[in-house]
Amino acid sequence: MEMQSLQEALKVEIQCHQKLVAQMKQDPQNGELKKQLHERQTRITSLSEKQILLSMARCIITAPGLDVESSVAFLEMSIRITISVHSGKGIK
Structure with missing residues (x-):
């Protein structure tokens, strides 16, 4: 689902x-x-989380000079934050 579709559904x-x-x-x-x-x-x-993750993925893909290891680390951290916010448990 692309960003425009997500925004319309939201x-x-x-x-x-x-x-x-x-x-x-x-x-x-x-x-x-x-x-x-x-x-x-x-x-x-759910739609809000998808929108956030899509935005983060686009930032990672378009970030100049970002190596794969840094991209993966950033994405993992972003996913943990999203999950913890959704579950109400805070960031670990």
């Missing part, structure tokens, strides 16, 4: 999330709305 998910939030204000005890809201949040998080 935009759609956020718009749907906003509509669900508005519906939840009208019916805060609706279990189905809560489930849908959680699913949207999960998709938004």
Whole structure:
């Protein structure tokens, strides 16, 4: 998935999330709305992470003079940060 597709998908998910939030204000005890809201949040998080990783990969690929070992180390660190942020455990 390229960056433009990711951004468009993220935009759609956020718009749907906003509509669900508005519906939840009208019916805060609706279990189905809560489930849908959680699913949207999960998709938004996933798309955001993909966007971050794609941006990092592009930086690595286009970085002048960056050797393979440094590129791999940078990417590994970036992935660890992304995973730790997503899991809420902090950076290790």
